[in-house]
Amino acid sequence: MATDDLMTKVLDALGDAQPTVEAIHDLTDLAEVPSSMTIAEVADRLALSAHTLRYYERAGLVTVARDSQGHRVYDADAVRRLVFLTRMRLSGMSMRELQHYIELVDAGEHTVPERMAMLAEHRDTIVRRLRELTLSLAAVDYKITTYGGATGSDVERRPSRDAAA
Amino acid sequence: MATDDLMTKVLDALGDAQPTVEAIHDLTDLAEVPSSMTIAEVADRLALSAHTLRYYERAGLVTVARDSQGHRVYDADAVRRLVFLTRMRLSGMSMRELQHYIELVDAGEHTVPERMAMLAEHRDTIVRRLRELTLSLAAVDYKITTYGGATGSDVERRPSRDAAA
DNA sequence: CTAGGACTTCGAGCGCGCTCTAACGCAAAT
DNA sequence: ATTTGCGTTAGAGCGCGCTCGAAGTCCTAG
Numbered sequence: 300m301a302t303d304d305l306m307t308k309v310l311d312a313l314g315d316a317q318p319t320v321e322a323i324h325d326l327t328d329l330a331e332v333p334s335s336m337t338i339a340e341v342a343d344r345l346a347l348s349a350h351t352l353r354y355y356e357r358a359g360l361v362t363v364a365r366d367s368q369g370h371r372v373y374d375a376d377a378v379r380r381l382v383f384l385t386r387m388r389l390s391g392m393s394m395r396e397l398q399h400y401i402e403l404v405d406a407g408e409h410t411v412p413e414r415m416a417m418l419a420e421h422r423d424t425i426v427r428r429l430r431e432l433t434l435s436l437a438a439v440d441y442k443i444t445t446y447g448g449a450t451g452s453d454v455e456r457r458p459s460r461d462a463a464a
Numbered sequence: 465m466a467t468d469d470l471m472t473k474v475l476d477a478l479g480d481a482q483p484t485v486e487a488i489h490d491l492t493d494l495a496e497v498p499s500s501m502t503i504a505e506v507a508d509r510l511a512l513s514a515h516t517l518r519y520y521e522r523a524g525l526v527t528v529a530r531d532s533q534g535h536r537v538y539d540a541d542a543v544r545r546l547v548f549l550t551r552m553r554l555s556g557m558s559m560r561e562l563q564h565y566i567e568l569v570d571a572g573e574h575t576v577p578e579r580m581a582m583l584a585e586h587r588d589t590i591v592r593r594l595r596e597l598t599l600s601l602a603a604v605d606y607k608i609t610t611y612g613g614a615t616g617s618d619v620e621r622r623p624s625r626d627a628a629a
Numbered sequence: 630c631t632a633g634g635a636c637t638t639c640g641a642g643c644g645c646g647c648t649c650t651a652a653c654g655c656a657a658a659t
Numbered sequence: 660a661t662t663t664g665c666g667t668t669a670g671a672g673c674g675c676g677c678t679c680g681a682a683g684t685c686c687t688a689g
Contacts, residue, residue, distance in 0.1 A: 390600030
């Protein structure tokens with residue numbers, strides 16, 4: 300996923316600081332969003348391909364105006380929406396869910412509660428995934444520190460023979 | 465992924481405790497591994513489908529003996545290997561990588577250094593993903609707490625108008 | 630005048646990880 | 660005797676999220 304590169308950038312920018320709400324807020328406008336950008340500029344900025352940007356548009360996730368030559372012109376709102384979309388994709392929200400979310404956004408203010416519910420549910424998904432990964436990390440660490448190669452998840456209590464192949 | 469259910473079980477078993485090396489070790493043999501199991505029993509235990517188990521076997525990740533009727537008989541080693549494989553899949557290691565890892569295991573002790581390197585690299589991948597998710601979580605929290613619905617990642621500094629749709 | 634380069638659309642193709650179907654075998658239960 | 664149930668195989672199919680190719684348009688530089 301080309302999208303991963305954006306997170307690399309962001310993490311680099313963060314350094315080792317714990318991400319806080321404030322940090323996120325700052326990240327949002329690390330650089331000002333120009334009032335309009337070409338597809339190449341947006342692709343570069345979000346670290347995804349022009350192909351992907353067109354794909355997102357086809358999928359109904361953004362609407363993008365055209366200039367006199369029929370070329371896409373991304374305004375600041377479109378770019379901000381794409382930043383949001385990219386973040387959500389990266390955190391594991393599916394295209395389908397994002398399409399639904401965007402439908403809600405486009406449907407108006409009265410859908411705010413449902414949007415909140417989606418975000419809350421997604422939050423839970425992220426938390427769950429964090430716990431899974433933390434556990435996996437511990438498991439891998441265990442494997443590295445105690446032996447280092449066999450597939451049996453438990454190394455022999457008494458290393459009389461090699462762990463199961 | 466059906467595999468997710470296993471982690472659900474494991475997380476439930478863990479409760480809110482921080483996963484530690486010891487906890488992982490205990491988890492490994494939460495229940496004793498019988499000396500042989502049918503495909504249905506293994507599927508049930510690992511919370512993945514019999515289809516998937518056959519698929520893993522076809523992919524060369526495990527070797528499974530047959531009984532007189534040609535039915536699969538999973539011995540303890542096979543089950544332990546599958547526990548390992550499931551864990552690694554869940555933590556994001558690809559089938560391709562696992563195939564390589566298993567080749568190394570089957571190739572003998574002299575591949576231990578390379579296996580260690582793979583594990584270490586995978587460990588880094590997990591850590592990176594944890595950081596990404598932590599950041600995403602902060603972003604989602606930010607969105608939930610500050611506004612709750614628009615796609616613009618930054619809500620207006622002064623909420624004069626609605627954030628970008 | 631021509632070549633290059635960035636863009637357009639439409640639609641096909643791909644890699645991954647399963648997931649399922651069809652047709653069949655065997656054994657115990659009715 | 661047949662139904663039920665659990666297993667087998669080979670191979671096709673699917674959902675996802677891109678990713679790419681072909682053919683064409685337009686502008687600019689040489």
